[in-house]
Amino acid sequence: MSRPPRGARFPLGLDHVHGTAAPRRPAERAEPRDLLRPQRPLAHAARDAARQAPPAGLGLDSAAVRARMVERLRAEGIGCEPVLQAFGRVERHRFVDSALATQAYEDTSLPIGHGQTISKPSVVARMLALLFESERARAAGALGRVLEIGTGCGYQAALLSLLARGVLSIERVQPLHDKARLHLHGWRQGDVRLVYGDGRLGHAPWAPYDHIVAAAGGDALPPAWLEQLAIGGRLVAPMQDARAGGQVLLVIDRTADGWREQRVGAVHFVPLKSGRE
Ligand code: SAH
Numbered sequence: 001m002s003r004p005p006r007g008a009r010f011p012l013g014l015d016h017v018h019g020t021a022a023p024r025r026p027a028e029r030a031e032p033r034d035l036l037r038p039q040r041p042l043a044h045a046a047r048d049a050a051r052q053a054p055p056a057g058l059g060l061d062s063a064a065v066r067a068r069m070v071e072r073l074r075a076e077g078i079g080c081e082p083v084l085q086a087f088g089r090v091e092r093h094r095f096v097d098s099a100l101a102t103q104a105y106e107d108t109s110l111p112i113g114h115g116q117t118i119s120k121p122s123v124v125a126r127m128l129a130l131l132f133e134s135e136r137a138r139a140a141g142a143l144g145r146v147l148e149i150g151t152g153c154g155y156q157a158a159l160l161s162l163l164a165r166g167v168l169s170i171e172r173v174q175p176l177h178d179k180a181r182l183h184l185h186g187w188r189q190g191d192v193r194l195v196y197g198d199g200r201l202g203h204a205p206w207a208p209y210d211h212i213v214a215a216a217g218g219d220a221l222p223p224a225w226l227e228q229l230a231i232g233g234r235l236v237a238p239m240q241d242a243r244a245g246g247q248v249l250l251v252i253d254r255t256a257d258g259w260r261e262q263r264v265g266a267v268h269f270v271p272l273k274s275g276r277e
Contacts, residue, residue: 060093060101069105073125080129082142086162087125092118095155095183112153114173116270119215123267124156127236128163130251130264131211134234144210147228149199149237149272152215154180160213161190168206170199172276198275202228209233217247218272229254238269 059065070088078084093104096118100110109117137143143164148157151171157180160167167190171177177196184192195203199214200222207228214225217238229235235252247269251262 060104061091063088065105066091069107069121072107073122076122078122078125078129080125080132082163083125083128083132083159086128086159087121089162090155090158092121092155095153095158112176113179114176116152116173116176118153118155119269124159127213127249128156128159130236130249131213131234132163134211134253135232135255136210136230136234139232140210144230144233145206145208147202147206147209147212147225148215149202149212149225150215150270151180151194152176154183154194156213156215157192157194158184158187158189161187161192164190164211166191166193166206168193168195168203168209170195170197170203172196172198172273174277196276200224200272200274204228211235212237214238214272215269216272217267217269221250221252226252226254226259229259231256238267 066088069092070084073084073087093101096104096110096112103110107120107122109120112118131137131143131146143160145166146160146164146168148160148167148169151157151169153176154169157167157169160169169180169192171180171194174196177194181194184194193206197203199216200218202212202222202224204224208230209228210230210233212225212229212233212235214235214237217240219240221237221239225235225237229252231254233254235250235254237250237252238247239250240246241248241263244263244266247267248263249265249267251264253260
């Protein structure tokens with residue numbers, strides 16, 4: 001598969017990222033000065049080198065840390081196997097600042113800059129599992145074509161790429177769009193396209209979408225999302241609900257007759273804003 005040159009742009013400001021694991025940092029190496037000191041037993045030098053290595057170079061690369069997170073998600077009631085498998089494969093610590101890497105596998109949201117956050121794994125898992133219950137996903141066993149609003153650092157887009165035939169993710173904050181592009185540079189799983197723009201408008205050129213998922217919540221559902229959702233498809237998005245006194249998670253199914261809505265509990269996402277910055 002040919003790769004676009006670094007920084008290559010696609011029409012309509014669309015960056016087509018062929019699917020890798022997020023860029024690998026060079027392996028951490030033991031400091032040679034310790035290994036060369038003859039008066040210290042080699043075992044001590046190796047132990048000290050291990051202590052010096054930043055946490056990102058050690059346990060976080062191991063599949064076991066993700067397997068533990070997956071077990072916690074399962075214990076919390078996430079039973080959707082494809083979603084759990086995707087969580088086991090994507091290295092969340094590579095999508096956050098290295099100073100926060102040690103917290104990457106805790107069930108917590110983390111700052112990603114520009115006042116935004118990467119959502120909590122359990123909330124992301126719940127939303128993806130809800131998508132898998134749509135009529136289209138039940139028929140196909142996969143998510144088909146997905147529109148994601150709010151790329152952020154690109155973590156959820158990476159998860160989606162393992163579950164969908166194609167992912168188009170929109171971000172309105174340019175530096176975050178660029179960061180996600182960097183995180184997903186060379187990503188070789190599936191088809192992920194990143195767009196810099198106002199996600200409230202959806203992305204008509206690639207519509208209809210089998211599934212739409214938003215990581216930011218507004219006061220009302222943008223009409224473009226409803227129009228760009230395929231029949232049999234499902235949309236999952238946070239939305240402000242005056243009666244509930246906060247945000248709720250909205251699930252919309254599009255049928256041949258129209259749109260059917262459910263509200264499935266309180267959530268807390270960053271606001272859906274208009275325009276680009
Ligand atoms: N899925 C992301 C979560 C990012 S938080 C992840 O895995 O990291 C939500 C994101 O939505 C923020 O980056 C915010 O800038 C973005 N956002 C808010 N309003 C938006 C809009 N109208 N269009 C596109 N992105 C929007």
